[in-house]
Amino acid sequence: MRALRKFLPALLLPAALLSQSLPAEAQAPGVIPSSDIVGAIRARGMLNCGVADGTAGFSVPDSQGVWRGWSVDLCRAVASVVLGDASKVRIVPTTTQQRFTALQSGEIDLLFRSTTWTLSREASLGLLFAGIDMYDGTGFMVKTSTGITSARGLDGATVCVSPGSTTELNVADYFRTSNMRFTPVLIADIEALRSAFISGRCDAYTTDVSSLAAFRASQGAAAAQYRLLPEVISKEPLGPVIRKGDFRYFDMVRWTLFAMLTAEELGITSQNIDTFATSTNPEIQRFLGRAGDLGQMLGTDNGWAARIIRQVGNYSEVWERNITPIGWDRGPNRLWNQGGLQYPPPMR
Template sequence: MSRALLASAGVIATLAFAAHQASAQPTADTLAAVRARGVVTCGVTPSTVGFAQPDSSGVWRGIDVDYCRAIAAAVLGDANRTRFVTPTTANRFAMLQSGEIDVLLRTTTWTLSREATLGVAFAGVNMYDGQGFMVKRATNISAVRQLDGTTICVLPGTTTETITADYFRTHTMRYTPLPVATIEDLRAAFLADRCNVFTLDVSALAAFRASQGANAESFVVLPEIISKEPLGPVVRQGDWRWFNAVRWTHNAMVAAEELGISSGNIDSVAGSTNPDIQRFMGRIGDLGQGLGLTNDWAARIVSQVGNYGEVWERNITPIGIERGINNLWNRGGLHYAPPMR
């Protein structure tokens, strides 16, 4: 091929690649669409105590539910203007990419490969977690090293499946994986003794244990944590106005706890002379307008849903998980809000 033809082919290839990249970016403005619809649609995990589960009256409860409600409070002014759907582990990203949900809040781990290949962006970390293992107390297993040769129930297509394989290979241990399609079937398989062990994030194991009521003591979460699992809200890449609204909803909840602003005292702190509190309340500056929101957006989150600590105490403390690394940075934890100024 001649040099001219090669150059022409290169230009065509470059233009085709650029067109592909442009078409791959979402053209929708989710913030505008949510406002027009009047509801935030959130994808949450089904039937997981502490994270997302309908109560006896059919009202959804949990930390991921509260995050969805906080987004609605910030964007729509009303935390109750939410709709919850329950994607599977297999279709959760497809539902986000197709626009069936506005934000994925389904105990989903932030990884490089997911952001690099799926066209999604993680807007923050609402829980620092790690993968663990659960066994029945009657097995007398007390450590991961005793799992050599066991059958382990895993959710296919998840980070837990990959990490389990890597861990056992690294430690020259054997196991038989039993892939189970849904989290409900995974729990049922474990209870029916189809596997000796099941593995998920430690928070999900604790949630399952708490759901067993009087039988909770029959189950043991082994002490070893074998991975880092930062969980948080996920949105579509390229839709940056919506990304900012979701990211700063999380940051506002953390900042409120740092500033000592809670749902119980927000009315009384409104008259504070602290400029950080004044900006948070929307009484000075135009931080809300920069996000495409009203200036009292952060105050609405705390008033209607609470700060990060309140959300944790309401949902996660009851299932037996201590704050630990999920505490504020100045209390020995990892949570830290960038300055709201």
């Protein structure tokens, strides 16, 4: 009995305190101490969001210096949930090489930068992917003048590629399994990489198909000089990335995406949302925050989903505003009931 009393205080300790009392080697590998990212964002009054530096359709400053694009709009959508105002976003341009460091160090709260969800990134970097905002894949672009119409014609080619990216690994695997040779031209700066391709330093330019389409669209009248080859050689599920440790924040980011997709399913847009106020559809009433406490469950107010749509738009609106102009077909990013892969869980 005396021995039981000796150990009883430890048994009554909360799990979090008990784990802190264990030596480091006895704690489960990969456990990240909890943190209040939401609280830090709200105390600051601003969401720091990392995006690519100057990619047409995704993240590029307009003539007034205001950042526009797919990634920017999704950053704004998250801000509308966490802070109640989509304008409370500080856009931070990041490179392929330093994007994860910026997130790990706390320089940014969220990474929305065409980043592929992989096991190694989620398991070893202390990061979490909160969903898939876009289904993409690695592709190749050549100059039309080369006469190359298939990736099979790239045997012996020089290929411009960003170092440290999933693309670099995908291309090496593709050429090896296809019994073809290539010479990589590794350039970290995206503008320098594209300039090398334009100047003829490499025969082909490779990255995600969405980024290739964005590059071609940015060339204006010269776009016809570039051909996007038909092969897509990898799966690239792109998603928002956060630091591990605050699952309330994880839920907010994940369900921001799902809310935008659900609104499209329900036919709710930024232009017609007010016409749904009298709807008797229970799902719509929950979405608008007129029934249930979904927002309270997330740690925000019940009008969170409606606010996303009013301030930013649904998934289709954001796509048409940013991606359609660069000439990339929505394809697998259509809703599940329209032949695509986007399938939001029920909001109930």
